[in-house]
Amino acid sequence: MDSEEYVIRADEVRRVYQGGFEAVRGVSFAVRRGELFALLGTNGAGKTSTVELLEGLAEPAGGRVRVLGHDPFGERSRVRPRTGVMLQEGGFPSGLTTAETVRMWAGCTSGPRPVDEALEMVGLADRAGVRIKQLSGGERRRLDLALALLGRPEVLFLDEPTTGLDAEGRRDTWELVRRLRAEGTTVLLTTHYLEEAEELADRLAVLHEGRIAASGTVAEVVAEQPSQMSFQLPEGYHPGDLPPLAPLGVTRHEVEGRLLRLHTRELQRTATAVLGWAERTGVELRGLNVRAASLEEAFLRIAREAGEGAGSGRDERDTGGRGGKGPGGPRGLGGLRGLGGLRGRKARAPRASVPQQQSSPHQQVRGPRADGAKEHSA
Numbered sequence: 001m002d003s004e005e006y007v008i009r010a011d012e013v014r015r016v017y018q019g020g021f022e023a024v025r026g027v028s029f030a031v032r033r034g035e036l037f038a039l040l041g042t043n044g045a046g047k048t049s050t051v052e053l054l055e056g057l058a059e060p061a062g063g064r065v066r067v068l069g070h071d072p073f074g075e076r077s078r079v080r081p082r083t084g085v086m087l088q089e090g091g092f093p094s095g096l097t098t099a100e101t102v103r104m105w106a107g108c109t110s111g112p113r114p115v116d117e118a119l120e121m122v123g124l125a126d127r128a129g130v131r132i133k134q135l136s137g138g139e140r141r142r143l144d145l146a147l148a149l150l151g152r153p154e155v156l157f158l159d160e161p162t163t164g165l166d167a168e169g170r171r172d173t174w175e176l177v178r179r180l181r182a183e184g185t186t187v188l189l190t191t192h193y194l195e196e197a198e199e200l201a202d203r204l205a206v207l208h209e210g211r212i213a214a215s216g217t218v219a220e221v222v223a224e225q226p227s228q229m230s231f232q233l234p235e236g237y238h239p240g241d242l243p244p245l246a247p248l249g250v251t252r253h254e255v256e257g258r259l260l261r262l263h264t265r266e267l268q269r270t271a272t273a274v275l276g277w278a279e280r281t282g283v284e285l286r287g288l289n290v291r292a293a294s295l296e297e298a299f300l301r302i303a304r305e306a307g308e309g310a311g312s313g314r315d316e317r318d319t320g321g322r323g324g325k326g327p328g329g330p331r332g333l334g335g336l337r338g339l340g341g342l343r344g345r346k347a348r349a350p351r352a353s354v355p356q357q358q359s360s361p362h363q364q365v366r367g368p369r370a371d372g373a374k375e376h377s378a
């Protein structure tokens with residue numbers, strides 16, 4: 001890879017916490033200048049642990065990270081002034097007003113935006129005089145973003161930037177992120193909202209248990225997943241009456257009463273064959289629905305394959321087509337415990353926000369791990 005072209009690089013990065021738990025197990029990816037790269041994954045997959053290494057908040061236990069060509073941990077003073085960081089959970093002095101907080105941060109930032117401009121960008125201009133403790137969770141999240149943007153960063157790290165925002169706030173943030181990217185900002189984003197990744201990401205990686213389970217553009221990740229064709233079989237007909245499914249690219253099918261759902265890697269061939277059969281047989285396929293996979297389906301499938309192996313579930317049959325990957329297959333993820341936590345949050349001590357300049361007085365009391373946990377560096 002051309003190191004000039006990629007402003008964020010992670011090569012075989014590992015992170016090990018106290019007690020020996022390996023949260024990041026050899027993760028590699030690279031982000032080009034002006035690109036938006038999203039890290040997805042279930043709770044505890046290792047997204048924040050990875051991003052914190054790139055933010056220079058901890059040293060990798062193995063592998064190498066580079067941001068703007070520098071080691072963000074060892075050469076912090078060269079990297080921090082050019083990067084903006086929005087941690088997963090910020091912490092603010094609750095007695096200050098919104099504007100005072102931004103002003104305080106601006107004092108620690110070289111060449112900051114005017115306070116009014118930063119507040120305007122995140123839609124908090126009319127909350128400038130309100131004390132932090134009176135802000136809603138979503139408003140605090142936007143204040144976090146304003147602080148990350150204060151130094152006009154070339155590289156922006158956004159850890160779950162829209163968690164806690166209402167639908168309108170989320171859309172506004174997306175709009176702002178798009179604008180920043182259009183102006184050339186490189187963005188690394190973690191999110192639980194698959195729609196957010198679909199809307200914003202040029203490329204993405206799905207993390208699971210500290211490893212990358214899938215990566216590429218949204219289209220590439222989705223293309224790995226089967227499309228679906230579903231319809232009601234007419235009275236008196238059975239799936240076995242259809243042309244052989246496996247040669248059509250159908251990887252499995254589900255039957256629910258009269259409804260037949262085909263999962264296929266060759267949607268056009270499957271649809272043509274099934275519709276041709278219906279035409280020849282003179283039957284009407286009611287409730288006909290044909291569609292490509294969504295990112296959400298791709299994500300759920302990756303997770304399911306990790307946890308249970310393909311082909312489980314109610315009345316599902318493996319039709320012997322290409323691509324069925326069990327737990328021991330190429331992704332080899334193993335052990336995912338359900339998906340209930342996909343959009344949930346786990347309880348953990350808050351990680352505090354840090355201003356851009358390393359010399360900030362606040363940084364000394366606002367470490368990356370507010371819980372004081374230590375890490376192993378190999």
Ligand SMILES: Nc1ncnc2c1ncn2[C@@H]1O[C@H](COP(=O)(O)OP(=O)(O)OP(=O)(O)O)[C@@H](O)[C@H]1O
Binds near residue numbers: 042047049371
């Ligand atoms: N300070 C710590 N000490 C020990 N283990 C930790 C610490 N912080 C995180 N972990 C563990 O590391 C793993 C990865 O956590 P991380 O926060 O990176 O995941 P995540 O993908 O960001 O999750 P979420 O979506 O819930 O924010 C989890 O199992 C978590 O419990």
